[in-house]
Amino acid sequence: METMMGLINLEHEHDFLNELTYFRCGAAVPFGGRFRMIDFTLSNMAKSNIQEVAIFTRNKYRSLMDHLGSGADWDLDRRHGGLFILPPDWNDPTDISKGDLKYFHNNLDYFERGKSDYVLISGSQFISNTVYDKMFQHHLDRNADVTILTTTYETLHSEHNACIKVVQDEDGWVTCLNNDTENAHIFTGVYILRKSLLLDLVKDCIANHKSHFFLDGIKANLERLNIQTYRYEGYSAIVNSVESYYRQNMALLDTNAYKKLFFDSTPIMTKVGNQPPTKYRGTSIVTKSLIATGCVIDGSVENSILFRGVHVGEGASVKNSIIMQRCKIEPGVHLENVILDKDVSISKEQILKGAKEQPYIIAKRTII
Amino acid sequence: MKKECVTMLLAGGAGTRLGALTQNLAKPAVPFGGRYRIIDFALSNCLNSHMFTVGVLTQYSPLELHKHIGVGKPWDLDRMHDGLTTLSPFTEHTGGNWYLGTADAITKNRTYIEGYDPDYLLVISGDHIYHMDYDKLLRHHKKTQADVTISVLEVPWKETSRFGILNTTDDLRIYDFEEKPLHAKSNLASMGIYIFNWNVLKDYLEKDATDPDSDHDFGKNILPAMLADNLRLYAYRFEGYWKDVGTIESYWEAHMDLLAEDLERFLNNNEWRTYSHDSNFPPQLIDEHAVVHQSLVNNGCIVSGTLDHSILFENVQVGKGATIKQSILHPGVRVGKNVYLERVIAKEDVVIPDNTTLIASDDQEPIVLSIENQKKMMNA
Numbered sequence: 001m002e003t004m005m006g007l008i009n010l011e012h013e014h015d016f017l018n019e020l021t022y023f024r025c026g027a028a029v030p031f032g033g034r035f036r037m038i039d040f041t042l043s044n045m046a047k048s049n050i051q052e053v054a055i056f057t058r059n060k061y062r063s064l065m066d067h068l069g070s071g072a073d074w075d076l077d078r079r080h081g082g083l084f085i086l087p088p089d090w091n092d093p094t095d096i097s098k099g100d101l102k103y104f105h106n107n108l109d110y111f112e113r114g115k116s117d118y119v120l121i122s123g124s125q126f127i128s129n130t131v132y133d134k135m136f137q138h139h140l141d142r143n144a145d146v147t148i149l150t151t152t153y154e155t156l157h158s159e160h161n162a163c164i165k166v167v168q169d170e171d172g173w174v175t176c177l178n179n180d181t182e183n184a185h186i187f188t189g190v191y192i193l194r195k196s197l198l199l200d201l202v203k204d205c206i207a208n209h210k211s212h213f214f215l216d217g218i219k220a221n222l223e224r225l226n227i228q229t230y231r232y233e234g235y236s237a238i239v240n241s242v243e244s245y246y247r248q249n250m251a252l253l254d255t256n257a258y259k260k261l262f263f264d265s266t267p268i269m270t271k272v273g274n275q276p277p278t279k280y281r282g283t284s285i286v287t288k289s290l291i292a293t294g295c296v297i298d299g300s301v302e303n304s305i306l307f308r309g310v311h312v313g314e315g316a317s318v319k320n321s322i323i324m325q326r327c328k329i330e331p332g333v334h335l336e337n338v339i340l341d342k343d344v345s346i347s348k349e350q351i352l353k354g355a356k357e358q359p360y361i362i363a364k365r366t367i368i
Numbered sequence: 369m370k371k372e373c374v375t376m377l378l379a380g381g382a383g384t385r386l387g388a389l390t391q392n393l394a395k396p397a398v399p400f401g402g403r404y405r406i407i408d409f410a411l412s413n414c415l416n417s418h419m420f421t422v423g424v425l426t427q428y429s430p431l432e433l434h435k436h437i438g439v440g441k442p443w444d445l446d447r448m449h450d451g452l453t454t455l456s457p458f459t460e461h462t463g464g465n466w467y468l469g470t471a472d473a474i475t476k477n478r479t480y481i482e483g484y485d486p487d488y489l490l491v492i493s494g495d496h497i498y499h500m501d502y503d504k505l506l507r508h509h510k511k512t513q514a515d516v517t518i519s520v521l522e523v524p525w526k527e528t529s530r531f532g533i534l535n536t537t538d539d540l541r542i543y544d545f546e547e548k549p550l551h552a553k554s555n556l557a558s559m560g561i562y563i564f565n566w567n568v569l570k571d572y573l574e575k576d577a578t579d580p581d582s583d584h585d586f587g588k589n590i591l592p593a594m595l596a597d598n599l600r601l602y603a604y605r606f607e608g609y610w611k612d613v614g615t616i617e618s619y620w621e622a623h624m625d626l627l628a629e630d631l632e633r634f635l636n637n638n639e640w641r642t643y644s645h646d647s648n649f650p651p652q653l654i655d656e657h658a659v660v661h662q663s664l665v666n667n668g669c670i671v672s673g674t675l676d677h678s679i680l681f682e683n684v685q686v687g688k689g690a691t692i693k694q695s696i697l698h699p700g701v702r703v704g705k706n707v708y709l710e711r712v713i714a715k716e717d718v719v720i721p722d723n724t725t726l727i728a729s730d731d732q733e734p735i736v737l738s739i740e741n742q743k744k745m746m747n748a
Contacts, residue, residue: 277401277666
């Protein structure tokens with residue numbers, strides 16, 4: 001049976017969430033009440049019978065490594081294969097490679113040693129819950145050089161501007177990849193190709209002083225390569241800015257969206273925190289909210305997302321906000337359109353209000 | 369490899385007084401507290417007290433229990449040299465038999481215990497809800513130079529007839545047992561938690577095994593024999609919450625206890641966390657129609673109705689217009705629209721259709737709803 005190895009390439013996702021990415025890479029930013037951004041991609045890979053996953057990460061990866069550990073929470077603590085975090089441990093004095101090609105060049109042995117003949121590459125900004133087996137079968141059936149995962153959105157938002165758009169012929173072969181803002185057919189950043197082709201393209205890119213594997217190795221060779229599309233039909237979101245981060249979190253408060261993302265396929269896996277069930281006390285008023293375990297709620301929570309272990313004091317109100325792990329909100333506080341990063345304390349009677357389109361972000365461990 | 373203390377966790381009981389709750393399920397595997405199974409409390413105590421050599425004795429309906437404990441990973445008991453070992457009854461060249469009593473279960477696993485050449489044997493059961501530092505108990509045992517130490521709890525005088533009562537001198541040396549006495553002389557009840565000097569216990573187990581009239585039970589046979597021989601038996605006073613969820617009423621009550629203010633910190637306690645499995649369900653969704661008061665709710669729940677003094681395990685859905693009062697809904701339960709439940713325990717995956725009303729009045733035992741008995745209950 002043909003198999004794939006996974007590669008999560010974080011090289012093109014730097015510091016895109018302002019305060020939230022001051023101390024961590026985007027992949028490690030909490031999302032959806034109990035997850036981190038990378039959980040979606042990593043779970044999808046693990047569910048697709050991918051037994052080895054490599055991660056290219058340049059900096060601010062302490063939080064990511066803490067979250068991933070040995071990979072046990074994704075069933076990736078394997079004797080054969082498993083999880084390989086590959087930070088820039090580069091010591092080849094003859095190395096002339098640039099950009100993300102540096103990761104490939106310095107880890108050629110890793111790819112050569114892998115047992116799989118195919119590689120599935122992804123970033124962490126495409127949020128979905130799926131299994132890639134049908135896409136892989138499609139890739140094999142169509143005998144494509146590269147298969148890219150695409151999707152379409154009814155309404156285009158600012159986050160889609162940065163995405164590569166796809167034009168294809170009637171058989172699904174890609175004829176053009178560009179940034180046409182009118183085109184709703186979007187490349188998700190997920191693609192499959194044969195490992196030997198990947199390594200050939202990498203060598204070619206390095207020899208020609210290129211710096212971006214997808215743009216220089218694949219997009220630039222559109223004439224030469226047969227690139228097939230595979231359409232993703234399920235619920236998904238692209239998160240690459242504070243605005244899209246806020247909007248796509250809030251979108252999950254809609255029961256249909258929540259069910260589609262979390263219940264249409266098997267669960268998204270994450271690091272387990274072992275918190276008790278959330279306690280709603282006698283004075284709690286909670287409506288249209290997504291709430292993780294370990295919270296204690298005395299006050300009112302409306303249209304908001306609470307991560308694990310958040311305390312909302314009596315008479316406090318939280319509205320249109322995202323409150324991350326272990327924040328303490330004391331009695332009488334009023335929060336509206338804010339994002340509190342982990343371990344923030346808001347003392348009695350404080351009022352914090354952000355704009356609807358641009359929430360007010362409070363960095364980790366702040367006391368106000 | 370020598371270990372100072374080996375823990376034997378008795379988890380084989382049928383828990384018959386729990387009725388439908390233990391129909392196809394060992395009592396230690398019965399769901400508890402919104403995300404746990406009963407045995408999680410004893411196993412988490414082991415982890416938190418650094419008791420890392422734990423034999424779990426199973427017998428009755430063990431499938432779910434075995435799946436749950438696995439190699440002991442959630443409790444850090446998946447260890448290189450000791451950790452968790454599941455000990456089920458087995459056959460050998462001389463034949464084989466079920467565990468005939470608590471003491472017999474230990475006797476049959478002498479090989480396991482002696483592999484660690486322990487000085488002490490801690491015997492606990494997987495039936496109780498409590499937080500306890502077994503290491504403190506062990507230190508107390510060593511300090512008093514006892515042969516046996518029994519953990520005891522002060523119970524209200526009017527309830528002494530429900531417990532095994534220990535009569536002690538002022539320094540807590542035990543001189544007498546009374547099983548469920550009508551007129552108790554003491555209100556110190558045994559919690560079924562013992563520490564033995566292994567070399568002392570060994571001989572008593574050997575003698576007991578050859579006695580055809582024995583029930584092979586610690587409370588009935590071993591401890592009285594030790595007392596008769598004037599061994600040093602001491603009581604260790606436990607303070608804190610302890611509940612034997614032996615009946616449907618006490619199971620329900622223990623859950624209502626969790627909602628009471630004075631037990632607030634019991635589950636939500638960073639110094640003494642209770643560990644369990646996690647199925648990775650997303651956070652709970654409380655929608656715009658929901659009203660939630662005095663309740664515990666776990667991951668993966670979608671609540672559209674009203675919750676009052678209730679406990680929802682993972683992946684439960686409550687429809688619009690439904691009211692859930694003083695009830696416990698196990699994982700995967702689906703409650704339809706406009707349902708009214710009061711003092712109901714719904715077992716795993718029960719589906720309650722729209723417009724159902726089920727009430728157990730205060731003088732009745734709470735209703736246990738399972739897939740098997742559901743039809744009968746609904747019509748009644």
